[in-house]
Amino acid sequence: MKSKPDPSDADASAPFLVLSGVKKSYTGVRALNGFSMQVARGEVIGLVGENGAGKSTLMKILGGVIAPDGGTITIDGKAHDALTVGESMAAGIAFVHQELNLFDNLDVAGNVYIGREPLRNGWMRFVDRSRLHSEVAPLLERLGANFTPDTPVSSLSLAQQQMVEVAKALSVDARLVILDEPTSSLPLAETDRLLEVIAGLKAAGIAVIFISHRLHEIERAADRVVALRDGELAGTLERDEISHDRMVKLMIGRDIKAWNSGDPQAAPGDVVLSAKSVQTEAYPLRPVSLDLRKGEILGLAGLVGAGRTELARVLFGIDPMLGGTVSIAGEPIRLRDASDAVSRGIFLVPEDRKGAGILLGLPIHQNISLPDLKSHAKRFFVSQRSETEAAETQRKNLGIRTPTVSTLTSTLSGGNQQKVVLAKWLAMKPRVIIMDEPTRGIDVGAKAEIYRLMRKLADSGVAVLMISSDMEEVIGVSDRIAVMHEGAISGFLDHHEFSEENILLLAVGKTANLAGAA
Amino acid sequence: MTKKDIGLLVLILVVGAIVAILNPRFLLPNNIANTSNLVGMFGLSAIGQAFVIITSGIELSVGSMIGLVGVLFVDFIATEGVPWPLAVVLMLALGAVVGLAHGLLVTKLRLQPFIVTLCGLLFYRGIARFYTQDATAGFGFGQEFPGLDWLTTGKLYGVPASFIALVIVAVVMWFVLNRSVFGRHLYAVGKNEEAARFSGIKTHRVIITAYIICQVLTAISAIYFAMYTRSISPSSQGNFYELYAIAAAVLGGCSLFGGEGSLIGVILGVVLLQELQNLVNLLGIPSSLNYAVMGGVILIGVILDQQLGRFRERRRTAELARRGAETAKA
Numbered sequence: 106m107k108s109k110p111d112p113s114d115a116d117a118s119a120p121f122l123v124l125s126g127v128k129k130s131y132t133g134v135r136a137l138n139g140f141s142m143q144v145a146r147g148e149v150i151g152l153v154g155e156n157g158a159g160k161s162t163l164m165k166i167l168g169g170v171i172a173p174d175g176g177t178i179t180i181d182g183k184a185h186d187a188l189t190v191g192e193s194m195a196a197g198i199a200f201v202h203q204e205l206n207l208f209d210n211l212d213v214a215g216n217v218y219i220g221r222e223p224l225r226n227g228w229m230r231f232v233d234r235s236r237l238h239s240e241v242a243p244l245l246e247r248l249g250a251n252f253t254p255d256t257p258v259s260s261l262s263l264a265q266q267q268m269v270e271v272a273k274a275l276s277v278d279a280r281l282v283i284l285d286e287p288t289s290s291l292p293l294a295e296t297d298r299l300l301e302v303i304a305g306l307k308a309a310g311i312a313v314i315f316i317s318h319r320l321h322e323i324e325r326a327a328d329r330v331v332a333l334r335d336g337e338l339a340g341t342l343e344r345d346e347i348s349h350d351r352m353v354k355l356m357i358g359r360d361i362k363a364w365n366s367g368d369p370q371a372a373p374g375d376v377v378l379s380a381k382s383v384q385t386e387a388y389p390l391r392p393v394s395l396d397l398r399k400g401e402i403l404g405l406a407g408l409v410g411a412g413r414t415e416l417a418r419v420l421f422g423i424d425p426m427l428g429g430t431v432s433i434a435g436e437p438i439r440l441r442d443a444s445d446a447v448s449r450g451i452f453l454v455p456e457d458r459k460g461a462g463i464l465l466g467l468p469i470h471q472n473i474s475l476p477d478l479k480s481h482a483k484r485f486f487v488s489q490r491s492e493t494e495a496a497e498t499q500r501k502n503l504g505i506r507t508p509t510v511s512t513l514t515s516t517l518s519g520g521n522q523q524k525v526v527l528a529k530w531l532a533m534k535p536r537v538i539i540m541d542e543p544t545r546g547i548d549v550g551a552k553a554e555i556y557r558l559m560r561k562l563a564d565s566g567v568a569v570l571m572i573s574s575d576m577e578e579v580i581g582v583s584d585r586i587a588v589m590h591e592g593a594i595s596g597f598l599d600h601h602e603f604s605e606e607n608i609l610l611l612a613v614g615k616t617a618n619l620a621g622a623a
Numbered sequence: 624m625t626k627k628d629i630g631l632l633v634l635i636l637v638v639g640a641i642v643a644i645l646n647p648r649f650l651l652p653n654n655i656a657n658t659s660n661l662v663g664m665f666g667l668s669a670i671g672q673a674f675v676i677i678t679s680g681i682e683l684s685v686g687s688m689i690g691l692v693g694v695l696f697v698d699f700i701a702t703e704g705v706p707w708p709l710a711v712v713l714m715l716a717l718g719a720v721v722g723l724a725h726g727l728l729v730t731k732l733r734l735q736p737f738i739v740t741l742c743g744l745l746f747y748r749g750i751a752r753f754y755t756q757d758a759t760a761g762f763g764f765g766q767e768f769p770g771l772d773w774l775t776t777g778k779l780y781g782v783p784a785s786f787i788a789l790v791i792v793a794v795v796m797w798f799v800l801n802r803s804v805f806g807r808h809l810y811a812v813g814k815n816e817e818a819a820r821f822s823g824i825k826t827h828r829v830i831i832t833a834y835i836i837c838q839v840l841t842a843i844s845a846i847y848f849a850m851y852t853r854s855i856s857p858s859s860q861g862n863f864y865e866l867y868a869i870a871a872a873v874l875g876g877c878s879l880f881g882g883e884g885s886l887i888g889v890i891l892g893v894v895l896l897q898e899l900q901n902l903v904n905l906l907g908i909p910s911s912l913n914y915a916v917m918g919g920v921i922l923i924g925v926i927l928d929q930q931l932g933r934f935r936e937r938r939r940t941a942e943l944a945r946r947g948a949e950t951a952k953a
Contacts (some may be wrong), residue, residue, distance in 0.1 A: 461817045
């Protein structure tokens with residue numbers, strides 16, 4: 106079971122992994138479109154690409170979780186059409202995921218050998234704890250870990266926990282370790298430790314695929330960069346070519362398609378909502394300030410996990426505000442819960458449509474009237490006629506496609522469900538509408554309708570804050586863009602400064618290249 | 624009435640007819656009055672239970688509260704000389720405070736309803752036993768409270784007062800559940816608390832109110848039970864009554880996951896349970912088998928209901944598939 110490359114092996118110079126022409130589509134969406142790459146033994150590959158470029162599909166194919174529609178995967182000279190989870194593990198491919206899969210009630214050794222514990226002889230088959238610990242100790246030593254096999258995982262830092270995951274990979278004689286966004290939740294000092302671990306793996310002849318949005322880490326760690334864009338290989342950079350700017354160029358660099366909500370009819374008006382030094386629970390040390398003006402669509406861009414949804418939840422009163430002030434038309438307001446926001450005309454269309462946006466088990470008209478039942482009630486009783494009439498108005502207004510408004514919301518398509526979420530707020534008097542990923546999982550036609558609705562709303566004097574991870578959407582729909590990076594706003598872009606490059610630069614914490622975009 | 628309610632009603636009538644044929648005493652006015660008295664008393668607490676179950680909670684302390692309120696109420700009016708209207712108000716207030724406490728623990732401290740009310744079940748029983756030093760609370764010889772007696776154990780045209788109370792409470796609560804803003808918020812919170820919160824509903828307030836309603840109704844039923852039994856043993860009064868209430872609510876279509884349940888169904892559930900009790904007595908089944916009969920019938924009922932639901936669902940899908948195939952051909 107020795108897996109270290111043997112110099113006498115004739116195949117040692119051949120690449121460990123070759124992907125050629127790998128294809129995968131989900132219903133109507135091409136996630137990977139003939140992607141090819143190679144990984145040599147002991148090579149550290151930096152894999153970069155925007156959200157939705159196809160990285161996670163690629164990882165699932167390598168892990169054997171999904172089968173590609175076409176192409177071949179060659180490992181150690183053996184070609185496969187698809188891998189099973191078992192084949193992937195047997196070939197020595199190990200994953201360290203962004204979300205750690207550790208049992209924090211066990212110690213380090215127990216986690217490394219979970220499900221494969223060495224057992225004592227005898228009918229009781231007790232776990233042989235001393236052997237367990239003596240086998241894990243050298244692995245930790247190899248990684249330069251500063252903790253012992255009997256340390257409880259719950260007492261380890263995030264980087265140390267990641268080391269446990271790497272140790273797990275080593276314990277199965279991994280030959281390719283895939284690190285999926287390992288540093289996204291790490292403080293900078295701990296990131297350095299992880300980069301050392303990567304160097305250690307490389308020295309032991311183990312290949313590494315390192316996926317990260319933090320491009321400067323890739324600059325430091327990678328031997329070669331592979332960039333994915335729209336499911337295709339956008340290009341590779343050799344060690345001496347790797348630079349931040351070149352990676353960004355490869356990741357974007359396509360034409361912006363005609364995603365457009367139409368131009369605003371008038372210049373934006375006064376500030377409606379003003380957030381000053383707002384601190385969220387996710388990033389208490391990074392206060393956020395922004396102004397939303399009447400009649401504008403402000404796009405809020407950034408990488409997943411940059412703190413955009415958390416900001417939206419605070420502005421809507423769902424999560425507590427740890428500090429700062431929120432004012433409506435210059436008047437500071439208290440946000441104890443969502444009803445405080447709703448009563449001031451601040452509405453949220455949440456990211457999780459089915460979980461938080463609508464009640465799937467209720468008919469359309471009851472969803473629409475839910476936040477405003479009091480105004481449908483005469484004295485004590487809710488008037489069903491008033492509810493139905495209000496829902497009918499919204500159905501015509503938004504073009505919700507349904508036989509009647511008493512249809513169960515669960516039977517509607519995603520786009521129509523999203524319209525119901527919008528309808529419940531439009532039936533009241535919106536001043537600010539925050540839309541978190543408003544078109545996620547919605548087909549193209551409905552998307553365009555939602556964009557038009559957003560513009561109509563803005564033209565009627567509503568301030569719209571649109572959170573979106575879709576570059577084309579942010580650029581095509583927004584009047585102004587704010588970009589968040591690790592909890593703080595790293596910059597605002599006016600219309601003439603819009604470019605994918607500028608957004609991406611701000612999203613990774615650099616400054617925008619304003620001269621170039623003007 | 625929903626399909627489920629009608630099914631339940633049919634079941635009640637069929638069982639009733641069989642019992643009546645086997646033992647005609649079932650239909651005697653006295654027997655019916657007795658049974659409806661029990662339906663009234665158990666029904667009051669079952670309605671309260673339904674409110675909590677609709678929020679996807681559960682209230683296990685009902686039986687112990689029936690014991691505690693019974694002991695306190697009888698002691699207040701029989702021994703301490705508290706005027707009975709004041710005692711009634713105090714008992715309802717006690718129920719409200721207990722409900723508020725449970726609601727706050729469930730919402731603000733995010734404790735599980737099962738745990739909170741299980742602790743309540745133990746706690747209130749202990750307090751009840753401690754308060755009377757385990758002695759039975761009762762009335763002195765010849766002690767009478769005409770107004771109270773008429774309101775609790777009296778009859779109007781042969782209908783027991785407790786049953787009339789149930790009908791009044793049920794009508795009010797039907798409107799609360801089905802027509803009021805609060806009722807709509809209650810179902811919304813039970814179906815999906817997160818989405819309700821994102822619609823600006825004060826979900827905590829809704830849940831707390833449900834626990835208060837439950838305990839106030841329980842206090843009312845406790846007074847009826849106290850005046851019915853007239854001597855209250857603190858260690859056994861109301862034992863298991865929470866389970867009757869939960870069983871009735873589930874029979875009546877409440878889902879323990881919340882968001883579902885009709886008031887009519889819950890009351891029919893109570894009627895069915897009391898009919899079964901009565902059946903055990905009238906058909907000469909050993910009364911020790913009482914619980915076994917009830918448990919068996921509830922289980923069969925729930926299984927039937929679920930299987931019927933699946934059958935209907937399958938038939939619907941098959942119908943859709945057939946229509947789909949036709950359009951594909953066309």
